[in-house]
Amino acid sequence: MLYFIMKNITELYFSNKKEKFFSFIPRSLNRIIYTSVVSTVLDFIISLLFPSENKIKKILLKKKFIKEMKNKIIITIKKIINNYWIFIGISYFFTIITWFYVSCFNNVYPYLKIEWIKSSIFIIIIIQFISIITCFLYAVFRFISIKCRSEKIFKFSNYLFS
Numbered sequence: 001m002l003y004f005i006m007k008n009i010t011e012l013y014f015s016n017k018k019e020k021f022f023s024f025i026p027r028s029l030n031r032i033i034y035t036s037v038v039s040t041v042l043d044f045i046i047s048l049l050f051p052s053e054n055k056i057k058k059i060l061l062k063k064k065f066i067k068e069m070k071n072k073i074i075i076t077i078k079k080i081i082n083n084y085w086i087f088i089g090i091s092y093f094f095t096i097i098t099w100f101y102v103s104c105f106n107n108v109y110p111y112l113k114i115e116w117i118k119s120s121i122f123i124i125i126i127i128q129f130i131s132i133i134t135c136f137l138y139a140v141f142r143f144i145s146i147k148c149r150s151e152k153i154f155k156f157s158n159y160l161f162s
Contacts (some may be wrong), residue, residue, distance in 0.1 A: 024118050024119050025122070028119040028123065031119060031123060032126055036130075037125070048085075049086070049087055050080065050083055055076070056076065060073075061094050102116075134161065136158060136162040137161070138160075141153060141154075141156065141157035141160070141161075142154065142157055145157060
């Protein structure tokens with residue numbers, strides 16, 4: 001809906017030719033790109049909300065001051081819990097708004113329901129496929145670095161896929 005172009009909506013509405021199952025793909029290419037960009041931005045925002053593994057490791061490495069370490073861990077756990085509640089609230093808010101928006105869009109453009117469902121499933125499959133390829137490449141780089149005993153390839157894989 002957010003990524004539908006008015007030209008495509010009009011073209012689909014006035015089209016007389018019979019729609020094939022995969023005829024939505026050329027119209028979905030820009031949506032795939034936009035969805036990828038938005039998911040990357042959301043991933044970044046979510047990573048800012050929650051503490052990284054390195055931050056927790058830094059707290060645990062300070063073994064000299066156990067009392068200070070316990071206080072920092074308690075503070076970090078409270079921040080994590082608060083951030084989870086904020087994240088859940090924001091998620092519910094956007095879910096309700098998205099549900100309302102999708103309902104309105106599909107009622108205004110009823111001929112686009114099937115197109116929207118097919119393109120949504122297609123985009124989800126493409127994104128999952130990209131994730132699988134990324135994980136596979138990460139494993140291949142790690143395997144090659146272990147076989148060749150190359151720390152540079154290992155660091156490159158960490159840099160490339162982190």
